[in-house]
Amino acid sequence: MPLPYTATPIQQLLLPEALHAGINILVKREDLNHTHVSGNKWWKLKYNLATAMRQGHQTVLTFGGAYSNHIYATAAAANRLKLTSIAIVRGEETRPLNHTLSFAKEQGMHVHYVSRETYRQKETSEFLGLLHDQFGSFYQIPEGGTNLLAIQGVAEFARQLAQEVTFDYVCLPVGTGGTMAGMIAGLEGAAEVIGISVLKNGAFLSGEVAGWLKKFSDIPYGKWRIETSYHHGGYAKHTPELRALIEEMKTGHALPLDAVYTAKMVAGVRDLIRVGAFNEGSTVLLLHTGGLQGQYN
Numbered sequence: 256m257p258l259p260y261t262a263t264p265i266q267q268l269l270l271p272e273a274l275h276a277g278i279n280i281l282v283k284r285e286d287l288n289h290t291h292v293s294g295n296k297w298w299k300l301k302y303n304l305a306t307a308m309r310q311g312h313q314t315v316l317t318f319g320g321a322y323s324n325h326i327y328a329t330a331a332a333a334n335r336l337k338l339t340s341i342a343i344v345r346g347e348e349t350r351p352l353n354h355t356l357s358f359a360k361e362q363g364m365h366v367h368y369v370s371r372e373t374y375r376q377k378e379t380s381e382f383l384g385l386l387h388d389q390f391g392s393f394y395q396i397p398e399g400g401t402n403l404l405a406i407q408g409v410a411e412f413a414r415q416l417a418q419e420v421t422f423d424y425v426c427l428p429v430g431t432g433g434t435m436a437g438m439i440a441g442l443e444g445a446a447e448v449i450g451i452s453v454l455k456n457g458a459f460l461s462g463e464v465a466g467w468l469k470k471f472s473d474i475p476y477g478k479w480r481i482e483t484s485y486h487h488g489g490y491a492k493h494t495p496e497l498r499a500l501i502e503e504m505k506t507g508h509a510l511p512l513d514a515v516y517t518a519k520m521v522a523g524v525r526d527l528i529r530v531g532a533f534n535e536g537s538t539v540l541l542l543h544t545g546g547l548q549g550q551y552n
């Protein structure tokens with residue numbers, strides 16, 4: 256993969272409630288794997304970009320909202336690999352551009368806005384046909400980057416992680432469920448996987464993850480579940496408690512968190528410790544999936 260990758264550290268998190276409960280908390284700082292294509296997005300893009308290049312594509316096209324970490328990462332990765340990138344963004348352009356989209360444009364990405372109604376039709380052959388008429392041939396990456404090649408990339412990361420460190424549980428934030436499916440697939444039961452939904456009404460995500468796993472391979476997978484009550488009001492919504500947690504983790508534990516994903520995971524894990532969800536003596540590994548660029552929006 257011509258996209259550079261930096262090896263990432265594992266940080267111990269000394270939370271008083273964890274010490275009290277006899278639980279060891281580790282954080283895999285995957286947010287540090289690349290300056291711009293960071294966290295889970297590096298792994299989700301890895302085989303997609305390799306495939307695009309192997310198939311001779313010069314252009315990648317993807318979809319997302321105006322604050323999408325996936326669009327940000329795709330723009331940077333495509334620029335680095337000398338691929339043209341196009342983003343189909345939901346909603347109208349708002350000026351000044353936010354940090355995510357101004358960065359994407361600086362990286363050379365073509366940002367193309369469509370109405371929410373059109374965006375809902377993005378998977379239809381009619382709309383994709385129009386995009387091909389307008390932009391020519393391209394390699395298509397879905398919204399959020401979740402597809403089987405993304406799961407393959409994350410599964411590879413999970414296998415490496417299980418070689419590097421021993422843990423009983425891994426916790427991660429869940430948006431589409433692609434990263435979670437990759438973790439479950441790669442760990443093959445080596446640890447229990449607990450996802451924290453960042454979406455309100457995230458119950459459907461279990462079906463999404465199960466569906467991806469089924470498509471990915473027939474092997475039986477280890478234990479996993481998604482917690483749905485730590486969304487703090489829904490996607491990109493936050494509460495004063497979440498803000499306070501971000502500040503506390505930054506100043507007290509040298510752990511930078513983003514408000515959309517990773518802070519909700521840490522808040523969820525703290526509550527899970529409180530309710531006794533983890534066995535005494537166990538090691539809980541939190542996956543820092545990145546997303547820190549979002550704090551500049």
Ligand SMILES: *Cc1c(COP(=O)(O)O)cnc(C)c1O
Binds near residue numbers: 296
């Ligand atoms: C995109 C993203 C996620 C969600 O990943 P999914 O595979 O869609 O579940 C989690 N954390 C961060 C920081 C992200 O940018």
